[in-house]
Amino acid sequence: MRHIIIDCDPGIDDALALLLAAGSPALELLAVTTVAGNRPVATTSVNARRLLDLAGRGRVPVYAGAARPLGYAEPRCNLVHGEDGVGGVDLGAAAPVQEGHAAVRLVELLAAHPPHSVELVAVGPLTNLALAESLAPGILRRARRLLVMGGALRVPGNVTPAAEFNFYADPVAAEMVLASGANTMLFPLDVTSSAIMSPSWIGSFGELDTACGRAAAAMLRAYAALDPLLHDACPVAWLLDETLFTGEPCHLEVDWRPGATAGHVLARFGEMMDGGHQANAMAMTAVRNDALLALVRAAIGTLP
Ligand code: BDR
Numbered sequence: 001m002r003h004i005i006i007d008c009d010p011g012i013d014d015a016l017a018l019l020l021a022a023g024s025p026a027l028e029l030l031a032v033t034t035v036a037g038n039r040p041v042a043t044t045s046v047n048a049r050r051l052l053d054l055a056g057r058g059r060v061p062v063y064a065g066a067a068r069p070l071g072y073a074e075p076r077c078n079l080v081h082g083e084d085g086v087g088g089v090d091l092g093a094a095a096p097v098q099e100g101h102a103a104v105r106l107v108e109l110l111a112a113h114p115p116h117s118v119e120l121v122a123v124g125p126l127t128n129l130a131l132a133e134s135l136a137p138g139i140l141r142r143a144r145r146l147l148v149m150g151g152a153l154r155v156p157g158n159v160t161p162a163a164e165f166n167f168y169a170d171p172v173a174a175e176m177v178l179a180s181g182a183n184t185m186l187f188p189l190d191v192t193s194s195a196i197m198s199p200s201w202i203g204s205f206g207e208l209d210t211a212c213g214r215a216a217a218a219m220l221r222a223y224a225a226l227d228p229l230l231h232d233a234c235p236v237a238w239l240l241d242e243t244l245f246t247g248e249p250c251h252l253e254v255d256w257r258p259g260a261t262a263g264h265v266l267a268r269f270g271e272m273m274d275g276g277h278q279a280n281a282m283a284m285t286a287v288r289n290d291a292l293l294a295l296v297r298a299a300i301g302t303l304p
């Protein structure tokens with residue numbers, strides 16, 4: 001049994017990551033924290049709460065976090081996931097989220113569990129993680145791993161030519177987290193661009209006569225036309241079956257200064273790492289996509 005916390009900005013692929021975790025008995029979800037990203041934090045928080053309730057995980061707390069990134073005055077949202085972040089799909093009544101700021105709760109949760117026992121999955125802008133590290137320097141190193149979806153290493157970005165959305169949305173936080181010394185596994189666009197949702201796989205959710213199956217089918221129909229990639233489910237899937245992925249150690253640095261290349265990752269692999277640039281992450285480079293899709297579909301198939 002692995003203890004995990006998911007920091008997210010649902011977001012339809014975030015929703016799939018949450019449902020995958022909820023439908024996987026090998027994972028015990030300690031908490032979900034939310035951040036401004038795809039949509040403002042009030043929206044991503046309500047979405048996380050609704051999704052967990054729909055999945056029968058009403059006892060998993062949701063803590064709302066940062067309303068804006070560290071380096072910009074406003075959140076840098078996008079409309080890929082629709083105005084409500086879930087493609088206009090009705091996820092049911094919204095219960096209130098739990099008391100307490102996500103960054104504070106992350107510090108408390110990591111401190112309350114034995115060192116290196118909690119897997120921290122981050123699939124939105126990294127603002128909450130950077131705030132937690134500012135509040136309690138060294139706290140991210142207590143996680144067993146940080147599994148981060150973000151960045152574009154050897155491929156172009158998906159928001160600007162230089163940057164992937166999560167790193168573009170808060171490049172200062174991304175650099176702080178990568179420089180934290182935590183045991184980081186990165187799932188950049190390099191690998192998630194191979195996590196392609198096939199039309200038959202999307203259609204297969206229509207066969208599920210369950211609330212989660214119907215919600216997944218409807219969200220995916222809305223999302224796939226704009227972004228057919230299952231980005232955020234990848235780090236959760238790695239925890240369930242790491243043989244799905246291939247990775248490479250590397251040294252990563254984020255261009256955090258405002259400007260055209262903000263959020264760009266300078267990645268050094270192999271011989272490019274020298275005395276001054278030791279590996280600070282394992283970056284995933286390939287995925288067995290058919291097996292990934294099967295894993296996600298099977299887990300969601302077990303939900304109510
Ligand atoms: C990332 O950006 C968001 O739109 C997705 O939820 C994912 O976390 C992909 O670049």
Ligand code: CA
Pocket residue numbers: 008009010011013014037038123124232
């Ligand atoms: Ca996300």
